[in-house]
Amino acid sequence: MKDKGKLVIWPVYIDQTRSRSNGRIISRKSSVKEPQLNEIKKAALELGLNPEVEPEKAYPKAWWEVSGRVLVDNKGPKSVIAKQISAGIKKTRTR
Template sequence: MKEMIIWPAYIDLKRTKNEGRKVPKEFAVQNPKLKDIAGKLKKMGLEYSIEHKKSYPKDPWEICGYIKVKADKRTSKLQILKEICKNMG
């Protein structure tokens, strides 16, 4: 297992790639929330923990939190992000 950090910015439609979005626009969602991401991770059967009082490094003034996910070593972050985005928003 490996741990990875998922910030809401990674799947946020309003962000550009330079602003931190990691998924293509066709997968991105509007205004992603930690609880929605956590709900998707739960449905995916992944173990996770939420860190609420953290700020995204590219926006240090905005406290949005992140989710730490434990995933199989063969699974990429992009695969997980795309799966989170499915049927969301």
């Protein structure tokens, strides 16, 4: 299994426009609007998480919507890593 030791970060986890029941795992205040895979990858790279982008994957709860996913190194709780990635995206969007 190639994603052993990795965490899956779906864009929906940090999407401000989604509800918790639709997959968001961090607070609205911490999340960003409609994150893109390349933004998640860039933020994960800055955190040193060795991201691997899989653009052809679909979030299981919305299997008809191919949104892609990013695999990152498992260096802590998923919610903490998602918050850090979201903060990184916010930082790059304000530049």
